[in-house]
Amino acid sequence: MNHNISEIRKDFPILNTVINNKKLVYLDNAATSQKPIQVINKLNDYYTKLNSNVHRGVHTLSGKATDEFENVRLKVAEFINVPNYKKSNPIIWTKNTTESINIISMAWGDENIKENDEIVVSAMEHHSNLIPWQKLCERKKAKLKIFPINEFQELNIKLLNEYINPNTKLVSIVHSSNSMGTINPIKTIINQAKKVNAKVLIDGAQSVPHMPVDVTDLDCDFLVFSAHKMLGPTGLGVLYVKEDVINTLEPHFFGGEMVLDVSYESATWNDIPMKFEAGTPNIADVIAFGAAIDYLNEIGMSNIRKHELELTKFALHLIEESKFLNDNTVLYGPKNVSNRSGVLTFHSGIAHPHDLGTLLDNEGIAVRTGHHCTMPLMKYLGIPASLRASLYIYNTEEEVSNFIKCFTDSLRFFENV
Amino acid sequence: MFDQKTLRLYNAIIKKHSRYPANNAKINHITHRAVAINKFCGDEVHLNINYDNKNFLINEIQLIAEGCSINIASASIVSNLILGLNSEKILYIHQIYNKMLDNQKLDPKEHIVLGDLIYFRPLSNIKIRKKCSQLIWNSISNIQPIKPI
Numbered sequence: 001m002n003h004n005i006s007e008i009r010k011d012f013p014i015l016n017t018v019i020n021n022k023k024l025v026y027l028d029n030a031a032t033s034q035k036p037i038q039v040i041n042k043l044n045d046y047y048t049k050l051n052s053n054v055h056r057g058v059h060t061l062s063g064k065a066t067d068e069f070e071n072v073r074l075k076v077a078e079f080i081n082v083p084n085y086k087k088s089n090p091i092i093w094t095k096n097t098t099e100s101i102n103i104i105s106m107a108w109g110d111e112n113i114k115e116n117d118e119i120v121v122s123a124m125e126h127h128s129n130l131i132p133w134q135k136l137c138e139r140k141k142a143k144l145k146i147f148p149i150n151e152f153q154e155l156n157i158k159l160l161n162e163y164i165n166p167n168t169k170l171v172s173i174v175h176s177s178n179s180m181g182t183i184n185p186i187k188t189i190i191n192q193a194k195k196v197n198a199k200v201l202i203d204g205a206q207s208v209p210h211m212p213v214d215v216t217d218l219d220c221d222f223l224v225f226s227a228h229k230m231l232g233p234t235g236l237g238v239l240y241v242k243e244d245v246i247n248t249l250e251p252h253f254f255g256g257e258m259v260l261d262v263s264y265e266s267a268t269w270n271d272i273p274m275k276f277e278a279g280t281p282n283i284a285d286v287i288a289f290g291a292a293i294d295y296l297n298e299i300g301m302s303n304i305r306k307h308e309l310e311l312t313k314f315a316l317h318l319i320e321e322s323k324f325l326n327d328n329t330v331l332y333g334p335k336n337v338s339n340r341s342g343v344l345t346f347h348s349g350i351a352h353p354h355d356l357g358t359l360l361d362n363e364g365i366a367v368r369t370g371h372h373c374t375m376p377l378m379k380y381l382g383i384p385a386s387l388r389a390s391l392y393i394y395n396t397e398e399e400v401s402n403f404i405k406c407f408t409d410s411l412r413f414f415e416n417v
Numbered sequence: 418m419f420d421q422k423t424l425r426l427y428n429a430i431i432k433k434h435s436r437y438p439a440n441n442a443k444i445n446h447i448t449h450r451a452v453a454i455n456k457f458c459g460d461e462v463h464l465n466i467n468y469d470n471k472n473f474l475i476n477e478i479q480l481i482a483e484g485c486s487i488n489i490a491s492a493s494i495v496s497n498l499i500l501g502l503n504s505e506k507i508l509y510i511h512q513i514y515n516k517m518l519d520n521q522k523l524d525p526k527e528h529i530v531l532g533d534l535i536y537f538r539p540l541s542n543i544k545i546r547k548k549c550s551q552l553i554w555n556s557i558s559n560i561q562p563i564k565p566i
């Protein structure tokens with residue numbers, strides 16, 4: 001594969017779509033990414049040539065489907081550098097990031113959290129990394145602590161020892177913020193959590209698709225992410241659980257696939273990770289996800305990060321040149337670009353994000369407007385909603401300048417009444 | 418730079434109403450209130466009303482609207498239209514308004530009834546923004562008498 005962006009773009013059929021007579025400029029990648037033809041073809045191939053249930057029966061198709069399905073599990077383990085994954089693979093298939101977190105909040109949380117224990121999340125969490133912990137704390141009379149952020153929407157790391165202390169049993173934190181573009185210093189957080197014997201869950205929904213993430217190096221206990229944000233199909237999530245923790249986990253869903261031996265009275269469980277996957281799994285999407293991982297590997301996660309960082313720098317440069325930022329129109333997120341992802345979030349007092357979004361949509365530019373599933377953060381920032389552009393491997397400088405120009409023109413348009 | 422479709426929706430009348438909404442002054446004898454909030458986008462409409470119990474019509478109105486310009490402009494225009502009207506006439510305006518958003522043809526009489534709401538006609542082709550203009554109507558359907566202190 002050629003790593004030239006124009007070559008990459010040819011793999012994404014949807015990028016040729018015309019919206020309102022303009023060529024689509026897709027800048028809503030934090031919500032979901034587009035899919036390359038390799039992934040689309042893989043789905044089609046599976047249903048036309050391979051469809052059958054996995055781990056059941058002795059017929060050829062079932063054997064082939066099982067091999068491909070399990071092969072992707074190995075690929076994902078290698079992708080995030082799971083130690084010893086060939087011996088025992090702790091990659092569990094779920095529906096999405098949200099389900100992965102919910103499972104941990106119940107399967108691990110209900111067993112390990114007691115009254116007055118503390119769970120720490122940050123002020124910038126997605127609802128999916130907040131509400132499961134609110135409910136767990138309610139059930140267990142435990143305390144949910146919100147790690148504060150500073151004026152650049154970065155974690156206030158000076159408070160590390162105060163928030164992550166001997167009462168802390170779990171730190172569940174987003175690696176890269178979907179609404180502010182902040183990349184959090186998770187290594188520092190994990191180290192502090194280790195010191196006080198707390199477990200750490202990393203919400204990698206916005207980091208695993210965009211940069212190298214290595215669980216051997218990080219030494220986190222849980223890592224969760226969604227296939228649909230990294231060129232893969234919707235309806236598939238990943239839950240990685242560290243070996244010593246997964247060995248203590250009891251299954252949470254019961255039924256077929258997850259059992260070894262069943263009588264009318266009781267049952268015993270299958271091996272890890274199958275004991276955590278009850279019922280027929282999402283076979284087609286897992287297999288297609290394999291093609292997405294291949295695609296990302298071919299380009300290289302460091303190259304993807306580099307491309308997005310360069311585009312972000314380019315965007316920041318154009319934003320500065322356009323001079324629209326002031327007390328009334330702000331760009332959120334860290335000032336140091338190396339702590340930023342390819343997420344650019346704005347709020348303007350001149351026009352509501354939905355109005356700006358409608359104008360951009362008319363130019364074929366797809367951005368997200370709203371609260372980005374981070375309502376508490378929006379309330380904290382004192383804004384009802386914001387406008388977010390988020391980048392990925394197929395975005396170009398031309399698209400970024402098109403967006404900045406239209407955004408600037410939209411602000412002017414609403415300024416003049 | 419923007420094409421006609423956009424300019425038709427964000428026309429001068431709508432922009433003016435969204436920047437300078439009507440009926441924003443305090444009123445003295447509030448008899449009724451109404452609130453409507455869209456939790457998904459944060460848009461809000463609050464109405465303070467002086468209702469004439471003898472003649473069954475809206476005497477005075479104070480509008481507080483927040484959020485996108487479609488919500489604010491729609492609330493502003495509607496708050497002007499419903500002054501001095503009874504609930505039957507107000508409902509009729511809403512019916513005609515929905516007819517317009519449904520892309521149905523209006524007769525000249527219906528045109529007149531809509532007043533400045535006619536400027537929202539381009540919304541009929543922008544499905545996801547139609548609901549922004551409906552929050553004021555939701556609030557109207559929620560008008561409640563305030564309890565005497």
Ligand SMILES: Cc1ncc(COP(=O)(O)O)c(C=O)c1O
Nearest residue numbers: 096097098126128178205206226
């Ligand atoms: C940081 C973060 N966490 C969690 C999620 C939830 O992902 P999903 O909707 O795939 O479960 C998202 C998706 O928007 C996200 O950006």
